[in-house]
Amino acid sequence: MEPLLQVRGLSVSFRNRHQETEAVRGVSFEVGKGETLGIVGESGSGKSVTAxxxxxxxxxxxSEIKEGQILFMGKNLAEYSEKEMESIRGRDMGMIFQDPMTSLNPTMKIGEQISESLIKHRNLSAKEARQQALEMLNWVGIGDSETRFDQYPHEFSGGMRQRVMIAIALACRPALLIADEPTTALDVTIQAQILDLMKNMQQRLGTSIILITHDFGVVAGMCDRVVVMKEGVVVETGTTERIFEHPSHPYTRKLLHALPRLNEPKKAKPAPIRRENAEPDVPLIEVKSLKQYFDLGRGRVLKAVDDISFSIREGETLGVVGESGSGKSTTGRAILRLHQPTGGEILYRGMAINRMTRAEMKTLRRDMQIIFQDPYASLNPRLKVLDIIGEALDVHKLAGSRAERRKRVEELLDQVGLNPSSAERYPHEFSGGQRQRIGIARALAVNPKFIVCDEPLSALDVSIQSQIVQLLEELQRRLGLTYLFIAHDLSMVKHISDRVAVMYRGRIVELAESEELYSNPLHAYTKSLLSAIPLPDPKSEALKRRDPLREFSGEDLYKVERARLQEIVPGHWVAVAEPGA
Incomplete structure (x- = not known):
């Protein structure tokens, strides 16, 4: 049977006033009818350009397609005019983009955006298109479709917006669906729901899928065959099982080796160097009944953090996991007094942070720093690295002369694995992983004791994630640092954390030693999170058994809101509903 799509010797170049860059060189692969092909590789490998x-x-x-053929249903799309392509896109080929918020029109109702392609490609009347759009909303699991039809993108969550993108892409029943990193920005449970939805749609419609991702766990659960790309070139291709079991190219082996695996035992971390005046049995941070509420107006209050308590020992890493909106980042920011807590108490070495004056907090900030989630947005694009890092030294008067300032910045860059000469460059001249290293160097500039790591890995490729985790662990060992490590990637959290707290709707529902929590989860929400993790093993029985579509009912939420942490076994705390609740 002839493949649905054949890409032969595809080369794509980009040019500016000064030079031409070949982003894709001699790429060839094919996609069969009803097949799912995964294209994997790090940022800059040419995956999205190919799509x-x-x-x-x-x-x-x-940009220009320099050479090659794109044979779709036997026709070479590389030779098609833009007008001819307009009749293909949406009707025969659909695409799901990485960020649904920037892909959906914010000024159009959701239903109209689905109806648009139905009216154009299937010549339906507005009434018929509306009916089909309502059916598509139901198909992709968006309930109350009549109401949702007339809502705008900002009224949907990230997962719901991605479902809408799938509805738009599949509305005309295309033969080929290209999904470009469709779950990268989503929580693990929402990711599992979206991937299962795509599988179900494929089974119903017989659609072929090209899935672009850097997550081998997603590949294992979704793909029949895999294409591995590096620097614009295909370096390996084969069935999913062969790629996982017998990778032949060093780059493929490197990507697979970088994967954090839940079934691997946690490696013992070397004891950190003890800081002067450190008291190992006294918590560095104590959080007691912390509340962080936000007034939304019109009598509405968002309880972002609702009565949580925990402590962090000197030299320890406490991981905090949960879905978006669970209160993870708000907790970290409250500890640093970037938010003024609504209630409760935060102690740093016995000192009440929440009662400190601005002057006292400025002094304390030398001890407490933060690494932000987005390495692209957290660095000032108008400043050189020398000034981005040196700014903290200026604020706290830690560098006397300009020469001393430069020397300290260069030492910090070397400490995080960057060339000291990088000090004279701007953020846009670095990769995502390098920018995150700059963010870490900035946090280290004032010699802190405690660092909040707020989703520092979510914007990075898996191999770069592994490098950043190794760097953080090495810095902790050498400098005696204490971390609050916030993430929604449970696999990575297991390996970096000593203990893990699981948050849901502003509350901690489970808290235990890392290995204990993953081997013996007790709360239903923790079990749901763990079951939704895509496993990087295409033969895994757990992969076949998992049920990620379980959602918490109103009764579950009722129990969480009326539950209190109880120590079930030594060191393992679980939220248990109080008698009569």
């Missing part, structure tokens, strides 16, 4: 070239969505102003 956009197939859809002919590259900018005509500065």
């Amino acid at each position: 956009r070239a197939i859809m002919r969505l590259l900018s005509s102003a500065n």
Whole structure:
């Protein structure tokens, strides 16, 4: 049987006033009818450029398909005009983009955006298109479709917006669906729901899928075959099982080796160097009945953090996991007094942070720093690295002369694995992983004792994530640092954390030693999170058994709101509903 899609010797280049860059070189692969092909590789490998070239969505102003063929249903799309491609896109080929918020039109109702392609490609009347759009909303699991039809993208969650993108892409029953990192920005449970939805849609419609991702766990659960790309070139291709069991290219082996695996035992961390005046049995941080509420107006109050308590010992890493909106980042920011807590108490070495004056907090900030989630947004693009890192030294008067300031910045860059000469460059001249290293160097500039790591890995490729975790662990060992490590990637959290707290709707529902929590989860929500993790093993029985679509009912939420942490076994705390609740 002839493949649905054949890409032969595809080369794509981008040019500016000074030079031409070949982003994709000699790429070849094929996709069979009803098959799912995974394209994997790090950022800059050419995955998305290849996908956009197939859809002919590259900018005509500065890009060009230099050579090669894109044979779809036997026709070479590389030779099609833009007008001819308009009749193909949406009808025969659909695409799901990485960020649904920037892909959906914020000024159009959701239903109208689904109806648009139905009216254009299937010649339906507005009434018929509306009925089909309502059916698509139901198909992708969006309830109350009549109401949702007339809502706008900002009224949907990230997971719901991605479901809408799938509905738009599949509305005309295309033969080929290209999904470009469709779950990267989503929580693990929402990711599992979206992937299962795509599988179900494929089974119903017989659609072929090209799935672009850097997550091998997603590949294991979704793909029949895999194409591995590096620097614009295909370095390996084969069935999913063969790629996982017998990877032949060093780059493929490197990507697979970097994967954090839940079934691997946690490696023992070397004891951190003891800081002067450190008291190992006295918590560095104590959080007691912390509440962080936000007034939304009109009598509405968001209880972002609702009565939580925990402590962090000197030199320890406490991981905090949970879905978006669970209160993880708000907790970290409250500890640093970036938010003024609504209630409760936060103690740093016995001192009440929440009662300190601005002057006292400025002094304390030398001891407490933060590494932000997005390495692209957290660095000032107008400043050189020298000034981004040196700014903290200036504020706390830690560098006398300009020469001393430069020397300290260069020492910090070397400490995080960057060339000291990087001090004279701007943020846009670095990769995502390098920018995150700059963010870490900035946090280290004032020689802190405690660092809040707020989702520092979520924007990075898996191999870069592994490098950053190793760097954080090495810095902790050498400098005696204490971390609050916030993330929604439970696999990575297991390996970096000593203990893990699981948050749901502003409350801690489970808290235990890392190995204990993963081997013996007791709370239903923790079990749900763990079951939703895509396992990087295509033969895994657990992969076949998992049920990620379980959602918490109103009764579950009622129990969480009326539960209190109880120590079930030594060191393992679980939220248990109080008698009569």
